[in-house]
Amino acid sequence: MCAVASLAATTSLGTATAASPGGQPTPQRAAHHQAQDPVLVDCQERPVVRPADFLLACGDGNSRLTSLEWKSWDATAAVARGVNVVNDCKPYCAAGTFRSYAVVVRLDDARSWEEQPDLRQYTRMTLTYTGDRPEGSARAVTYPLWG
Template identity: 55%
Template sequence: MRGSAVGTAVALAAGTLLTAAMTTASASPPTTATTPVAAAPAQPVLVDCFFHRTIRPNDFILACGDGNSRLTGLHWTEWGPDGAKAIGVNMVNDCKPYCAAGTFRSYPVVIRLSGEQPWKKHPRFERYTNISLTYTGARPEAFGQVVTYPLWD
């Protein structure tokens, strides 16, 4: 009997302290800032094949339909409203003799993202509209040294 009386007393004391703390906090006058605080601009996003937004991804699929071209090992050196830049590897299926039996080959690239515009699906987000790959050595057959693609909206 004595143990339950002590427990009840502790519970009542804790409740009283909590109520006092909440009353004091809610009774305080609101504070006002003397200097307006500007929100930092949101970083542009990269929209992937599944219409998910990412920032500085490690990997990115370029060929959404079959996955035969993707970027891996991305190391971003820039990311902002004036564009983004990374180095990485473009893994491309040579599709020889056909894509299901082809071999993925790796090609070092410099990646640049540009053309920030509001994203139609979520207009409060700016998204990159173009991706440009510059092959720094060998490149896939029939590819130019620089290849630019539009990105998904």
């Protein structure tokens, strides 16, 4: 399975629902919303929407997004604030310390998903660190997402 430029993703599932004028979701509106908005593909190749957590390093778990609060999720892009928890791997990964960094996450470049052509998936993720960032990391880092 591919990765986010050697990072990959797992999530806890969130579901997209659309509310009726009375505030209650309707199956027809939810299905329409899910069909029109792109999905994020996790490590198990499952389509997910608005995950609360997202594993960036499927192989070793050394980088993940947590506490994601989605501000938007539509046909063009998705934006969330959250925390990137990263293992500093010092002196080596098994003995490293996980450190937390505040980030803004942006998903974009939606395209047809090869696995399920009726779905579109976001194919690019940009992490923008809003304060401290992992050693050697740029303030904003963009990764291609797999499909």
